[in-house]
Amino acid sequence: MNDIVLNVSNIGKHFGGLQALENVNLQIEAGKTHAIIGPNGAGKSTLLNVCVGRIKPDTGSVKFLGDNLTGRKPHEINQLGVARVFQTPEIFPELTLLRNVMVPAFAKREGAFKLNAFRKVDNEAEVRDEAEHILEDVGLKEQMNGLAGSLSRGDKRRLELAMCLIQHPKLLLLDEPTAGMSRHDTNRTIDLLRLIKERGMTKVIIEHDMHVVFSLADHISVLAQGQIIVEGSPDMVRGNARVQEAYLGGAHV
Amino acid sequence: MAQLWHRNDLLLMGVFTLAVLAMPLWLAPFGAGYPDLLQKLAIYGIFAIGFNILFGLTGYLSFGHAAFLGVGSYAAVWSFKLFTMNVLPAVLFGTLLAGVFAALIGFISLRRSGIYFSILTLAFAQMSYNLAYSVLTPITNGETGLQLTQSDPRIIDRLYVEATSGLPSTELFGLKMSGYPGFYFCAAILIIAFFFSVRIFNSPFGVKLLAIKSNQTRMGYTGYNTRPYLLVAFVISGMYAGLAGSLLAVTDPLAGAERMQWTASGEVVLMTILGGAGTLIGPLLGAGLIKYFENVFSAYNEAVLHQIFAMLPDWLQSAMVFVVNPFVGEGWHLTLGALFVLIVIFLPGGIMEGIRRLSSLVRRIIARSRRDGLQAA
Numbered sequence: 296m297n298d299i300v301l302n303v304s305n306i307g308k309h310f311g312g313l314q315a316l317e318n319v320n321l322q323i324e325a326g327k328t329h330a331i332i333g334p335n336g337a338g339k340s341t342l343l344n345v346c347v348g349r350i351k352p353d354t355g356s357v358k359f360l361g362d363n364l365t366g367r368k369p370h371e372i373n374q375l376g377v378a379r380v381f382q383t384p385e386i387f388p389e390l391t392l393l394r395n396v397m398v399p400a401f402a403k404r405e406g407a408f409k410l411n412a413f414r415k416v417d418n419e420a421e422v423r424d425e426a427e428h429i430l431e432d433v434g435l436k437e438q439m440n441g442l443a444g445s446l447s448r449g450d451k452r453r454l455e456l457a458m459c460l461i462q463h464p465k466l467l468l469l470d471e472p473t474a475g476m477s478r479h480d481t482n483r484t485i486d487l488l489r490l491i492k493e494r495g496m497t498k499v500i501i502e503h504d505m506h507v508v509f510s511l512a513d514h515i516s517v518l519a520q521g522q523i524i525v526e527g528s529p530d531m532v533r534g535n536a537r538v539q540e541a542y543l544g545g546a547h548v
Numbered sequence: 549m550a551q552l553w554h555r556n557d558l559l560l561m562g563v564f565t566l567a568v569l570a571m572p573l574w575l576a577p578f579g580a581g582y583p584d585l586l587q588k589l590a591i592y593g594i595f596a597i598g599f600n601i602l603f604g605l606t607g608y609l610s611f612g613h614a615a616f617l618g619v620g621s622y623a624a625v626w627s628f629k630l631f632t633m634n635v636l637p638a639v640l641f642g643t644l645l646a647g648v649f650a651a652l653i654g655f656i657s658l659r660r661s662g663i664y665f666s667i668l669t670l671a672f673a674q675m676s677y678n679l680a681y682s683v684l685t686p687i688t689n690g691e692t693g694l695q696l697t698q699s700d701p702r703i704i705d706r707l708y709v710e711a712t713s714g715l716p717s718t719e720l721f722g723l724k725m726s727g728y729p730g731f732y733f734c735a736a737i738l739i740i741a742f743f744f745s746v747r748i749f750n751s752p753f754g755v756k757l758l759a760i761k762s763n764q765t766r767m768g769y770t771g772y773n774t775r776p777y778l779l780v781a782f783v784i785s786g787m788y789a790g791l792a793g794s795l796l797a798v799t800d801p802l803a804g805a806e807r808m809q810w811t812a813s814g815e816v817v818l819m820t821i822l823g824g825a826g827t828l829i830g831p832l833l834g835a836g837l838i839k840y841f842e843n844v845f846s847a848y849n850e851a852v853l854h855q856i857f858a859m860l861p862d863w864l865q866s867a868m869v870f871v872v873n874p875f876v877g878e879g880w881h882l883t884l885g886a887l888f889v890l891i892v893i894f895l896p897g898g899i900m901e902g903i904r905r906l907s908s909l910v911r912r913i914i915a916r917s918r919r920d921g922l923q924a925a
Contacts, residue, residue: 370773378769387758
């Protein structure tokens with residue numbers, strides 16, 4: 296089980312005078328849930344943006360199962376098997392929930408471009424069934440014919456998660472998947488992510504909620520001021536003095 | 549479920565076909581039952597349907613679609629001049645050449661989105677317009693416009709018939725394309741064009757275009773290369789414009805540069821928004837309404853107005869004519885402008901939104917009266 300899915304080496308990135316990331320190295324093992332924690336502005340989201348091609352790093356490289364991701368376009372990276380949940384949900388507000396989930400399924404089936412202007416969406420029973428199934432998993436099946444834009448923020452996040460899951464990605468990147476959710480919804484999401492883990496999906500998760508982190512993570516990296524200061528198992532990170540100082544501070548862990 | 553949808557589509561197409569073919573009947577009471585205007589309604593309907601495939605589905609607002617209309621017209625007239633007066637090759641050439649043009653302009657314009665895309669398309673259309681007036685005069689015949697002449701080669705026609713003294717007219721295998729045959733030819737093409745648009749709207753391709761309009765960033769992270777999708781939509785809608793342009797040449801075989809002017813591009817935007825962008829029927833309604841008003845209102849003058857208000861007392865009659873006069877005749881654009889302002893402010897979804905609101909109101913009233921009836925019983 297020691298296959299490396301994602302290998303981040305020597306990533307550096309600065310915006311103007313701000314060094315956002317400095318010499319960051321990460322190895323994500325297959326089937327594991329790897330959490331990245333750290334205070335606001337530590338560079339966590341920037342790191343994910345580098346991984347999905349949104350930001351080009353100044354130095355270093357990101358390798359995904361042997362493919363180099365640096366310099367690739369977002370759609371190419373997704374087609375290789377990387378899906379991402381954003382900090383502010385990126386969904387299709389004007390489409391129904393069902394269509395929101397069917398569109399990514401088409402991308403998985405057909406690739407980056409296919410001109411199927413004469414098929415009928417309503418005849419795509421297979422994709423539709425799968426979409427309904429996934430919506431049931433995230434608890435949104437009842438609303439599936441409503442417009443995604445009318446959902447609450449927490450529900451939008453779960454919809455976005457469903458949009459990623461239907462692609463069966465080899466690597467799922469989650470940027471604060473429970474932010475803005477009620478305690479009840481957070482727990483549901485944790486259960487869902489545990490279920491995904493049992494199916495063997497590799498995940499990188501950025502999270503502020505320590506309850507979520509310690510419920511899910513196999514491995515934790517602590518990022519502060521653009522550098523990884525501590526890396527290890529949850530128990531080790533929990534007890535580390537530098538982490539307490541840099542981040543956890545007054546938080547009850 | 550799939551079967552049910554199928555039946556709905558058939559119903560839609562059936563009703564649509566009947567409505568189009570019966571246009572001479574049901575538009576006659578409105579004073580629009582003559583072939584010239586009917587033909588225009590059908591042609592601009594095609595133009596608007598095509599524009600809606602780009603604007604309604606992807607949200608990319610082109611301000612240069614008149615260029616494709618013009619290219620279609622020029623190509624069709626050249627087909628009449630060089631090959632044959634048969635309209636089928638003319639329509640084919642017009643559509644294909646507009647498609648090639650759209651591919652070139654779209655390839656460059658689609659590097660930007662939003663207002664910058666609109667400005668790029670506008671710039672290209674104005675360039676085409678000015679070129680047609682100046683440098684391209686050998687092809688476009690400049691200000692005079694491209695017309696048929698006695699000395700045209702018409703290679704294919706010459707194989708069968710000798711040139712006669714008069715100018716030939718456009719025909720479909722011997723059937724002259726003037727009057728009602730001309731309208732029914734355009735109507736048949738309108739029906740086919742509408743059918744294609746329905747298919748595109750209901751296809752995975754159409755849903756992906758809508759998703760691009762909704763959130764293009766997400767489309768990228770979902771694994772789609774959005775550029776080719778947009779380009780295909782742009783080319784398809786350009787081809788619809790070319791088709792409409794060539795049909796304009798079928799009804800009247802001449803082509804002028806003014807067909808490419810930005811006002812013509814703006815008109816199709818008005819039609820689409822007025823009717824309801826992103827709806828299947830809306831753009832058609834918008835096109836019909838604008839072309840109908842253009843013909844009817846612009847024909848009014850002071851004398852006609854005096855007749856209309858003849859039953860009023862003299863002083864009131866003069867006052868009414870004074871008030872209404874600026875809105876008719878050459879001033880009918882004022883009516884159009886006012887109508888457009890009202891629609892955009894009160895019905896942003898266009899006429900189709902108005903119809904939807906009305907029908908839901910009626911349904912609510914019926915439901916209430918039925919409930920009251922039950923309670924009474």
